[in-house]
Amino acid sequence: MGTEVHRSRVLVLGSGVAGLYFALQAAERGTVTILTKSLPEASNTSWAQGGISAVFADDDTLQSHMDDTLRVGAGLCHADMVERAVRLAPGIVEQLAKQYGVKFDRLGAEEDAPFVLGREGGHSHRRVVHHHDTTGAELVRALLDAAKRHPNITVLADHMVVDLLSWSKVDGTRGCFGAYSLDVKTGVVDAFVAHTTVLATGGAGKVYRYTSNPDVATADGIAMAYRLGAQVGNLEFMQFHPTCLFHPEAKSFLVSEAVRGEGGILRRKDGTPLMDDKHPMGSLAPRDVVAREIDAELKRSGESCVLLDVTHLDPEFIPKRFPGIFSRCLELGIDMRTQPLPVVPAAHYMCGGVKVDPWGRTTVPGLIAIGEVALSGMHGACRLASNSLLEAVVLADAAAQIEMEFGREPPAHASDWDEGDAVQSDEAVMVTANWEEVRALMWNFVGIVRSNKRLERARRRIELIREEIREYYVRFRVTRDLLELRNISLVGHLIVECARRRLESRGLHYNLDYPAIDPAFARDTVLDKREGLIT
Ligand SMILES: Cc1cc2nc3c(=O)[nH]c(=O)nc-3n(C[C@H](O)[C@H](O)[C@H](O)COP(=O)(O)OP(=O)(O)OC[C@H]3O[C@@H](n4cnc5c(N)ncnc54)[C@H](O)[C@@H]3O)c2cc1C
Numbered sequence: 001m002g003t004e005v006h007r008s009r010v011l012v013l014g015s016g017v018a019g020l021y022f023a024l025q026a027a028e029r030g031t032v033t034i035l036t037k038s039l040p041e042a043s044n045t046s047w048a049q050g051g052i053s054a055v056f057a058d059d060d061t062l063q064s065h066m067d068d069t070l071r072v073g074a075g076l077c078h079a080d081m082v083e084r085a086v087r088l089a090p091g092i093v094e095q096l097a098k099q100y101g102v103k104f105d106r107l108g109a110e111e112d113a114p115f116v117l118g119r120e121g122g123h124s125h126r127r128v129v130h131h132h133d134t135t136g137a138e139l140v141r142a143l144l145d146a147a148k149r150h151p152n153i154t155v156l157a158d159h160m161v162v163d164l165l166s167w168s169k170v171d172g173t174r175g176c177f178g179a180y181s182l183d184v185k186t187g188v189v190d191a192f193v194a195h196t197t198v199l200a201t202g203g204a205g206k207v208y209r210y211t212s213n214p215d216v217a218t219a220d221g222i223a224m225a226y227r228l229g230a231q232v233g234n235l236e237f238m239q240f241h242p243t244c245l246f247h248p249e250a251k252s253f254l255v256s257e258a259v260r261g262e263g264g265i266l267r268r269k270d271g272t273p274l275m276d277d278k279h280p281m282g283s284l285a286p287r288d289v290v291a292r293e294i295d296a297e298l299k300r301s302g303e304s305c306v307l308l309d310v311t312h313l314d315p316e317f318i319p320k321r322f323p324g325i326f327s328r329c330l331e332l333g334i335d336m337r338t339q340p341l342p343v344v345p346a347a348h349y350m351c352g353g354v355k356v357d358p359w360g361r362t363t364v365p366g367l368i369a370i371g372e373v374a375l376s377g378m379h380g381a382c383r384l385a386s387n388s389l390l391e392a393v394v395l396a397d398a399a400a401q402i403e404m405e406f407g408r409e410p411p412a413h414a415s416d417w418d419e420g421d422a423v424q425s426d427e428a429v430m431v432t433a434n435w436e437e438v439r440a441l442m443w444n445f446v447g448i449v450r451s452n453k454r455l456e457r458a459r460r461r462i463e464l465i466r467e468e469i470r471e472y473y474v475r476f477r478v479t480r481d482l483l484e485l486r487n488i489s490l491v492g493h494l495i496v497e498c499a500r501r502r503l504e505s506r507g508l509h510y511n512l513d514y515p516a517i518d519p520a521f522a523r524d525t526v527l528d529k530r531e532g533l534i535t
Pocket residue numbers: 013014015016017018019035036037038040042043044045046047048049050051052053135136159160161162200201202203212213214216217218220221254348349370371372373385386387388389390392
């Protein structure tokens with residue numbers, strides 16, 4: 001039996017804030033199918049705690065939000081993208097509240113009472129609009145609800161996209177017209193074809209051993225786009241969040257930056273403040289600075305964590321302002337009103353991605369990329385806290401305005417999914433072992449602090465592992481685990497290559513052999529498969 005082909009006008013890959021927001025705009029003009037590899041709620045978006053940055057305070061200005069973003073971005077932000085996002089931010093927040101019913105915290109009970117504004121690292125003003133400390137889950141609730149009710153939108157859960165469909169196989173031209181997708185429940189691969197394909201597959205945290213990201217964040221979109229021939233870049237800029245809870249049962253639990261924003265102090269294990277003499281903003285210094293200082297402290301002291309202390313704050317304020325963090329910590333036996341929290345850094349946000357213009361267009365016709373998977377120029381060499389939900393919505397909105405002109409009518413047929421002689425694997429251990437090896441080597445050699453020697457070691461190892469995975473991929477039937485392993489190992493390889501090309505230290509990329517910033521590298525690192533270096 002041939003591969004089944006499904007058609008819609010737009011195909012959206014991913015159900016985080018970027019995919020959902022885009023789908024709701026595009027559905028006004030035609031049918032939209034959203035493929036998502038797990039439950040629709042499983043996304044980085046659902047885990048976002050802090051909020052969305054936007055200028056609302058009387059003493060704040062758009063210029064100040066732009067200046068903070070550009071300063072933290074360390075010379076690599078694209079000023080036009082930053083300017084647009086900052087200017088549109090207040091309107092977007094209002095629209096999310098009014099049109100989709102997102103419940104942001106307000107200073108009064110009235111519907112239009114002013115927003116409560118949080119403060120986070122790197123921001124010079126209070127400008128983070130939030131819903132308690134569970135902003136992302138509230139966003140997903142509201143947008144998913146609207147998407148499910150929309151007659152033109154179909155959401156298919158447990159559909160893991162395997163690869164993108166290329167026009168080159170149909171008529172020799174460059175372009176994308178959909179994707180192959182594995183139904184995780186049945187093991188069947190179908191083709192989904194569309195006029196426009198939108199990558200909204202989110203982040204890459206699972207490339208690293210320690211991460212704040214949920215299990216779905218396996219860099220699939222970057223890997224698929226690169227395999228199709230789209231340019232990707234700036235992958236050396238992985239943001240490590242300084243404060244994930246250090247507890248054996250707290251898998252990937254983030255302690256929001258807002259905790260430091262409200263006065264939390266980072267301390268060494270002996271109780272002395274860690275950041276006082278390290279940066280003028282102390283514990284509220286930008287994330288890259290804080291993560292590096294914690295990394296250095298752990299290496300120096302041999303301890304396994306540092307402490308985040310809020311015991312000096314009003315004990316009634318803590319559970320009110322941070323109900324999610326407070327209750328999770330309490331479940332784990334830590335009362336943050338009286339005990340400092342043990343914390344460590346972990347891979348958190350991918351600033352690089354699939355290269356796009358300010359409308360989300362990749363370098364491949366018909367393929368759009370929005371949200372964390374995209375490299376739009378908003379974040380430069382380091383993301384300012386709470387600018388990513390904002391960027392995702394701004395880009396999704398822009399892409400929805402131009403997608404009609406960018407795509408083209410898909411062909412009548414798609415080639416059958418070719419399984420070759422693949423059989424069911426009887427050696428799943430090979431997949432598990434390589435998962436662990438890739439993530440460990442990325443953590444150890446391509447982590448917060450890098451060096452030429454570490455990067456070279458990582459390159460050699462990852463090439464060998466990828467060779468093994470390629471052989472396995474041809475011999476055995478695809479499963480979600482195997483597909484994800486193939487993607488994290490390719491993207492790990494691409495991260496190593498980007499890091500090897502940046503012979504300086506800037507923003508999130510720190511190389512002991514080039515500890516200073518070098519103006520010659522004030523540009524994006526761009527990788528293209530057609531160079532033939534990494535296949
Ligand atoms: C713990 C945590 C806290 C954060 N806090 C904040 C914050 O306060 N403010 C802020 O601005 N940002 C925050 N961020 C970052 C922000 O949440 C993300 O950058 C943003 O939500 C990304 O949205 P997205 O739609 O691009 O991707 P995601 O929300 O990650 O959605 C990606 C979707 O794609 C699906 N997918 C992936 N691969 C495939 C595939 N092969 N096939 C099918 N589906 C696939 C996933 O299942 C998921 O549905 C935080 C991130 C984390 C992890």
